[in-house]
Amino acid sequence: MNGGEKFIAVVVGVLLVFGVVRSITHVEEPHENDIPFYTTASPELASKATDLYRDNTCRSCHSLWSLKDAMQSVPAPMLDGIGSLRTEAWLYDYLSAPNPQLILPSRLKKKYQMPSFAKMSEADRKLMASYLASLKVKDWYLEDTKKLEQEKLTGVDAPK
Ligand code: HEC
Numbered sequence: 001m002n003g004g005e006k007f008i009a010v011v012v013g014v015l016l017v018f019g020v021v022r023s024i025t026h027v028e029e030p031h032e033n034d035i036p037f038y039t040t041a042s043p044e045l046a047s048k049a050t051d052l053y054r055d056n057t058c059r060s061c062h063s064l065w066s067l068k069d070a071m072q073s074v075p076a077p078m079l080d081g082i083g084s085l086r087t088e089a090w091l092y093d094y095l096s097a098p099n100p101q102l103i104l105p106s107r108l109k110k111k112y113q114m115p116s117f118a119k120m121s122e123a124d125r126k127l128m129a130s131y132l133a134s135l136k137v138k139d140w141y142l143e144d145t146k147k148l149e150q151e152k153l154t155g156v157d158a159p160k
Contacts (some may be wrong), residue, residue, distance in 0.1 A: 005020030037065075040133035049131030052124055057118065064135075075108065076137040081137030088133035095125045 001009065053059060061076035082091075094103050095117045106113045108110060116124065127158055 025149070034138070036138045037135055039131075039134045039137070040083075040136060041131050045127070045131055045134070048127055052128055056120065061114075075112070076114070079132065079135060081135055082142075083122070083133040083135040084137045084142065087131050091132045092125060094130035095120065095128055 027044075041049070053064070058064075062079050064079045066080075086094075093113075094100055097103055098116050098118050100114045101115055104114070117128075120128075
């Protein structure tokens with residue numbers, strides 16, 4: 001090999017090693033910087049629902065896309081990924097219920113509980129339910145969360 005060929009061989013070797021190391025470390029820390037939440041809603045649906053969300057003060061209790069009201073102090077569940085947990089029909093019934101606590105019991109004081117939105121127009125309740133149902137969480141996040149939960153409960157590392 002002459003000098004130029006040696007140089008190329010070294011560069012190829014370094015790139016190969018780099019590639020292998022990267023693929024190994026990538027398996028160990030797969031999702032560090034990924035945001036696990038996403039929506040399947042059209043931009044039009046998202047924008048209408050965001051207006052409803054603001055006008056109906058959902059934001060004073062819930063967080064969504066990490067946007068919290070500065071005054072927020074209520075322990076309401078965050079709504080990111082809620083569409084992976086509930087169906088659109090469930091969400092519609094819940095928003096339409098005169099007493100939502102009959103569907104989802106609450107241990108909070110009355111003033112912190114989920115209010116009834118039965119008086120919201122039917123079109124708005126449908127739109128809101130459809131948007132909430134579009135809020136998804138990626139499968140790996142659910143699996144990681146389940147694993148962590150299991151490890152916490154059993155003290156045993158879950159199989160990788
Ligand atoms: C006064 C605070 C408050 C407001 C305002 C509020 N919520 Fe809630 N919400 C809660 C609480 C607290 C819960 C948990 C159930 C309970 O304790 O009543 C809840 C539960 C929910 C759930 C069910 C979550 C689950 O785990 O399945 C959804 C969906 C929801 N709210 C959506 C909304 C939307 C959409 C709005 C606005 C139209 C809204 N909420 C307004 C406090 C609030």
